[in-house]
Amino acid sequence: MNRAKRAKLINTCMTVVFYAIALASFLLLLGFAAYVIVGGLLGAKPEMFGFKRMHTMGNQLFNTIYLVFMSLVFSVPLGVAAGIYLSMYAKKGIMTRFLRICIETLSSLPSIVVGLFGYLVFLLVLGFNKSLFVGALSVSILTLPLITTTTEDAIKGLPETYFHASMGLGSTKWQSIFHVLVPACIPRIMTGVILAAGRGFGEAAALLYTTGSGTDIRWNNWDISSPTSPLNLFRPAETLSLQIWDLQTNGNDRALANLSSAILLLLVLVFSIGANILSHRIKKKHAGE
């Protein structure tokens, strides 16, 4: 067999190997998602969807969404502002490099370390109780770097003519940023926010020592200061992911944990697919320009 033939044979073999690898991993991922969602929903009893104190997941679902919403309330303004600073105001040099290292560090911190930090600062130093509020702050530390970097990338990705045109019309720098650059970036920032929300939904380790387990909500109690009111920020609030963890450690309600996994996965999938579609649209729009 001569060299060319052998090279061709090896080439064919490797192509088959790569097809196999890709197919196997693709099927594994799809099978995983299908198993979790279908298995979880099929094994569920109708009463599990309720909002009772025990053996349901409605309250946890509400807590999850509420907590992520609150964390975004903290992290979005801060992250967007930091992104604007980084892309428009910060002088190139040691400062920006240092800030970037800080953001990278924040984004790669293990979530349990962030949880411990939240526990230390808010519970031990500031004296809060384990509550939804503290959990939301911890999650916002986790989502902050993502929002900052998306904002920075979005602003830097705009054509420079936007800024120049606006400055040429006599606006100040802040006016250009606020009235021209940021509005043009909103779709991309939204994508980042949706991704951040997706990350927040699944967070468990950071909440382990900050929100506490168990949740006690009375749905007819709308007095915001009462510890059983759904809207009260300063009550313990178990989220879906914490519920799965709790059921694993000291429960035997497998079907409920399966259902919680399925709902959590659906929630995350809906958000990431939403972000994907949004960014796809943006790409299309930009391609048309």
Place this chain on the structure above:
Amino acid sequence: MNTSNRKMFAKEYFWRGLMTVCGFFVISLTILIGAFLVYKGSATFLVYHHSVFEFLFSDAWAPVDSKTGGGKVGALIFIVGSLCTCALAIIISAPFSVGAAIFMTEIQEKFGQRFFRPVVEIFAGIPSVVYGWIGLTVLLPFIKDIFHRQVGHSVLAAGIVLAVMIFPTITSVSSDAILAVSKDCRMAAYGLGSTRWQTTYKIVLPAAGPGIFSGIILGLARAFGEALAVAMVIGQTTALPSSLFSTTKTLTTQIAAVMGNSSEGGETKSALWSMALILFLLSLFFIFLINYFTKKNMEKMSGTVSGKSKGRKRI
């Protein structure tokens, strides 16, 4: 200068100041986290007088849960546990991820970029507890039956769960790196008569090497920091792992399990803070590694496609 102009400038400086404050807040937050961890984590060595050597290289874990101290705080078991599970995860995951990345960039680009890549990226966001839960309910019985073990909890199970978890991260970063290799390089290789595999193996992979490595390190960082998914499948026994099937603990699972039940300021808690400090230092280390590889990558890329590279030119 009239008042409206002055107002405008006041506004200008106000917002500029606010943005700057937010930027600095991010810096101070990171420093604060580091400082708190150093402060709390150093108590093991400064207050309870254990040596760093004992902490890192002794497997005797028997801290006293009070302020009297005098116990043993060897964290070797957890360090080794973390290292084993993460190494296993990388060994399992890296070939698959790089293979999938090559498939979606070199072999089936259309299908790869349209379907495969978005699906993989969506999976990067799946909550780790879900991976852990499926590992617990599906993988553990499977391992138990196949290998005839009494329990399925093992280093192997943790490695597999982590491998599935970091697969999307490594795949998407390495496919970015492979895509960034310029088309000219490939065309040149094809023009010289190479097959696709030869082009991939001899041209594309070496050029994308640093990028692929940073993907693997990102995956490693994620695997190191994972707590709950690992805790569900590793069996939580305080002993050094002796085989793939032994149960053990990792840094993160030990923190997650013991932090809540230990008393404030006690020796146990200090040791746990020291472990958190290790995690923090490790993630710093990973970042420096990634930066190193990215820099190397930039140099490589600007060397091969100097004219077309978007990066700033150095004089």
